[in-house]
Structures are given as structure tokens and as C-alpha cells.
Amino acid sequence: RLEEFLKKEVDLELSTLPDFKERVIDVSEVEQLMNSINTIPAPCAPVINPQAPNAATGTSLRVCWGLFSDDTVECYQLCYKPVSNERHSDGQAEHTLKVKETYCTITGLLPNTQYEFWVSALNASGISPPSERAVYVTAPSPPTIKNKKIRSCENAALVCWESRDINPVDSYTVEL
Secondary structure (H helix, E strand, O other): OHHHHHHOOOOOOOOOOOOOOOOOOOOHHHHHHHHHHOOOOOOOOOEEOOOOOOOEOOOOEEEEEEOOOOOOOOEEEEEEEEOOOOOOHHHOOOEEEEEOOOEEEEOOOOOOOEEEEEEEEEEOOEEOOOOOOEEEEOOOOOOEEOHHHOEEOOOOEEOOEEOOOOOOOOOOOOOO
């Protein structure tokens, strides 16, 4: 019988069309949950350290900061600009550096000048809020001794010098 059945042509046309309703399934919540399982959160704001003793020369500053959490950090974004006493300090050039460590030595700065620094941490999820701002100061340039004005006698000497800095210097130390 099976052989006879298979020899027959069978008409598989449906007499009525099926009535399917198109359903839209919202999977956005599930998608968000799945994405959040393997992602890391954006890091917390780093804490910038105050200027350390001997961390400055006339043209460079060593800036350090820390991250007081177990956040994953790929790099840091260090920003700085010269501090200006003028009201329109927004016109000052702002510089940004990408740094892998929690410290950086910035070179090419002006002697005896204040600079404002702040830092943010970055990872694949985003950037942290910036740290508090810290002000660092470069060391003054050494003064120039006026050789033609040097005077001396048996018990005294007169030595004159002038500062090469634009900003006033607090004090000088004379060594004999």
C-alpha cells in the first residue's frame, strides 16, 4: 500500500490561508542585562596629591595622584593650565596628556609659575569625573649676579643680583 501511495501525486495546497499575527517581542531589557554582566563600571574620580618637596625645577613639575578604589583603569587623562590672576583666565591654554602610570613629569614649563592640575581615569566603560584641582609651582630661575657691582673689603662683601623671573621671588639664599 505504501508503494501505491507514494506513486500518487498529492496536492498540498491549503484551501484557506493561515491567519498568523505578527508579534514583536521587546528584548531590550534582556539585552541590557546581558551586556551589563561582562562590563566593568566607569572608574571613580582619582585623588591628586599636593606638590611634594623637590618635585619641581625651573621648567618641570612631577605630578602624582592615586585611585582609592579597585576600579579597572586603562589610562589617565592629566590636564593642566597656567594659573592666571586675570579675570579672563579661560583664555589660558589648557593641555591634556594620556598617562599609563599614577604620576607624570611635565616639562617645558615657565619658571616660578603656578599651574593648575586635575586628572581623570579612563577604561572601556567611560571616563571618571575629574579629581579636585591642585596648584603646583615651578622653581624660580637662578638669579644673575651683577659682576660689575661686586665690592669687597677686609670684613665685608657686597654682591648684587637680579631675578630673571617675571613673578616675584619670596627669598634668596646666599652661600659663601
